[in-house]
Amino acid sequence: MSKGRRAAQIEDLKARLERYMADHGLRSTSQRRVVTDVFFQSEGHYSIEELLAKVREEDPKVGYATVYRTLKLLKESGLANERHFGDGFTRYEVAIEDDHHDHLICLDCDAVIEFENEAIEHLQEEQAQKLGFELKHHRLELFARCHRPGCPNKKAKRP
Amino acid sequence: MSKGRRAAQIEDLKARLERYMADHGLRSTSQRRVVTDVFFQSEGHYSIEELLAKVREEDPKVGYATVYRTLKLLKESGLANERHFGDGFTRYEVAIEDDHHDHLICLDCDAVIEFENEAIEHLQEEQAQKLGFELKHHRLELFARCHRPGCPNKKAKRP
DNA sequence: CTCTCTGCAAAAGGTTTGCACGACG
DNA sequence: CGTCGTGCAAACCTTTTGCAGAGAG
Secondary structure, X not given: OOHHHHHHHHHHHHHHHHHHXXXXXXXXXXXXXXXXXXXXXXXXXXXXXXXXXXXXXXXXOOOHHHHHHHXXXXXXXXXXXXXXXXXXXXXXXXXXXXXXXXXXXXXXXOOEEEEOOHHHHHHHHHHHHHOOEEEEEEEEEEEEEEXXXXXXXXXXXXX | OOHHHHHHHHHHHHHHHHHHHHHOOOOOOHHHHHHHHHHHHOXXXXXXXXXXXXXXXXXXXXXXXXXXXXXXXXXXXXXXXXXXXXXXXXXXXXXXXXXXXXXXXXXXXXXXXXXXXXXXXXXHHHHHHHOOEEEEEEEEEEEEEEOOOOOOOOOOOOX
């Protein structure tokens, strides 16, 4: 994805959020702007704590309840997706419709690699139809081992 | 799966557990037997609380810490898989190797339907290889809507 | 001015742990 | 009989909530 494309997407996300907030009588505050900006600019899957750390670089007095509440708002507006990778943390990622991807998680070093696979997507659609359902979204995670030097097997989970 | 086949699998699970426990110097207690029996006979994805309820039908004085500890043991021995479906509960399901299946979750009524799809499995394997990884296991969940009378759209999440 | 939002701290709710007693081997 | 396992309750940790004061519209 090009840099300009990414910037345009962020503008689009901001515009959608603005409309959602206007539609729901919600107010634009400096804290919400910092949190949503930090979130929209993030490109991975971040926990509340990680987001709060970035937010506090810009405004040190933001409380963590605000981050929770803002992410909840982003989730409700459809701009954030919640993910659970198994450690005790809920993670969030930007929901960009035309940028769907799944995850491969390295069992050795916990690296998370994103990929897209049109064929798999298609088969999922078929599978849901076969069961009589209309597929709305899905979650696919591959757990695998690399045996390459690039992946240093350093396995650093929370202490 | 036939009834006899299922019974044979449970015997196999028990045997594997027994060996694991022997190898690790762990003791066979009446509580562990009740918890593991209840778990092996269960065919879905159960939370600790649900398992504890079934366990207490047979032995009302089992504490819930024991269920947590026994499920942790089952997980470590590879006989149980942990799952997170989004509500705050960790769920467990029996890990039977030749009975792999994925899940379709109805967004209307929260029903969970299991399915198997050989073609998808194969593509996942290929995808992991393409990225330079050896696939160990995966998790695939389809979130979908049914529009059938069989699914009463009654959406009853935790109160 | 009104009504929402924030920050703090306390509460909630699922999971883990410390400890003394009990029981497996 | 020495350990390991159990049950209870307290501790833990992430997330949610109540409330008084701050700030958006």
